[in-house]
Amino acid sequence: MKLSTTINFFTYEDDGSYSAYYYDLEHYAKLGFSYLDSIFCSADAPFSPLWTNHYEDWAYKIRKKADELGITFVQTHVPFYNFCDPKKGVNENTEEIVRRSIVCTNILGAHWTVSHPGTAYADSLIVDGSKKQNLEYFSRNLEFAKKNDVGICIENMADFPGQGFKRSYCATVEELADLVDTLHKTYDNVGICWDFGHANLVYSNQVPCLNYLGSRIKVTHVHDNMGLEDEHRAPFLGNVKWDKIMPALAHCGYEGNFSFEVKRLAADVPEHIKDAYWKYMKTTGEYLLSMAK
Template identity: 30%
Template sequence: MKIGVGLTMMDRQYPGYLDSLVKYSEIGYDVLDYSMYSEGEGSIFLQDGWQAYAEKLREVADKHNLWFAQMHSPGMGPVGREPMEEVKLELTKRAFEFCSILGTKHLVVHPRMFTDGIYGQNQERILEYNLQFYGSLLPYARKYNVTIGLENMFAWDPQKRQYCPTTFSDVEEMLECIRRLGDEHVAVCFDTGHYNVLGKNPAEGVRILGDKLELLHVHDNFGNGDHHLAPGYGTINWTEFMQALKDVGYKGTFTAEAESMSRKLPAAAEYDAAKLTYSILKALVEEAGM
């Protein structure tokens, strides 16, 4: 199984994603996750010639035997509360072409969420909205042969002051969305931390998803926050999780989204944090015989 990491893990020590690629390769990573999550107005992807930047990324990655296995589209706030709605929708559409240049096969696109959509409220209305949302993106997915990854989510209850379920917290809801879309260019990106923060067992989520699970966001937490830590630094049972991946015949990459391992460290220590994270991921994969 190929081992991956999100590019943001060393962006202070090695400013500019191009500068860090050689370092990820040096550590031993096989694959990378390019995140457009924070892109908005002023993004390079809204400027003329942005394709040249993408081509340079691909060139450097190829030189160092790295593959951009997955990408994350821009993050969007709740419907009606996103100040850059049109900008981020345009960036999301352009992300498919970006994927094709990098050779990326999966683009993670969060579901559109609503402030009145926690604890299963208005679930059918919100699911219908998301069917239209993802349906509007499928022509781009087909054109560039990219699979959209639906990601399981969580929300914050301001009254109870605790994390709570929202759109796609229930993996069965994700499967229903895929069933209704009825297109091969849709699958699941399972986020281990998002599942754990709601008091759910990630291994059980994997077993329910089965062959619709095609990519992962691997990270740990203590069940009381989305901490984005490396496996073993929280409460997830990783032995059980790896066994579940084996049982369902998971064929994707093992890619960490554990940027908090480096965020509060001095910039000069980011390389060491990325190296430690890689060692943990590799040990899990090897112990599981994957």
């Protein structure tokens, strides 16, 4: 397994202007992170380079800088929204950014991107209705992704009990596996992103989930919580049972990326001690990987 962490190029200032921080690449390289997960989730906001006709040039510049620093992009995350909402439906503006994110994924050199399934809350049969709409949605995007040598990993959801959210399709491994298996009959570039934090909101024991999904899991999102809210804490600062999970992950044959998705870990930390937080994260990741035996 490769230890990686997320990087978000799509940062916006208080006035709404956009900045791309090449400095972040240099910073991660100095901290010893050789593998990165590029987050495109907010790439559809105003001033994003993905709205311009030069978005591919932007991606090539990022790739060139990463190559110079010895950094490899191992996965990305496209923008997401509930495309099953009958009041909004499929947003073609956002979908254009999704497609451009897939193109940039290929340019950056990553093979997998992550996307969220939608939930058909208005359908009286939520699971059946959601599956139908997700099959339609992902079939279109998988076709486009395949032309760009990119695969799409569908992420496990949660009902987010501490945040008052409704039932989410693909919060259970059975629903997620069924959706991916159905898509896989036609598309070989589909897999699963296992989000340990989401899973902790649904399952007290993730080991059977990992065993059930097995080789369907292609990428991961690594973070922790206390089982009530999607807090994206650093591992060991919640109640995820890493001592059980890591051996199970190795046992099911997973050899992909072990990618931190710890949002805003040091966002409000004074500049002169931020590096200490990230060094702690790297040490934590290396320790976790040593448990995968």
